[in-house]
């Protein structure tokens with residue numbers, strides 16, 4: 086059984102570490118995986134851009150500032166995309 090989660094960041098994982106990424110506290114290794122992921126995943130890229138805008142507006146980003154609704158929307162969009170392309 087191959088486990089490419091160690092190399093490829095999962096969309097769900099990205100949602101969990103986005104605050105660390107934007108705050109600059111994400112370890113270099115994870116940061117590289119994060120960057121690689123958003124290059125190949127448009128929904129996540131949009132999500133990150135949105136969070137960047139939030140950070141610029143408020144000056145700080147907390148877990149609370151990420152609305153559960155936006156998070157659900159993203160994960161739903163990702164699931165739809167995955168279903169129409171490749172199976173996990």
Ligand SMILES: [Zn+2]
Pocket residue numbers: 095096099122126128129163
């Ligand atoms: Zn993604």
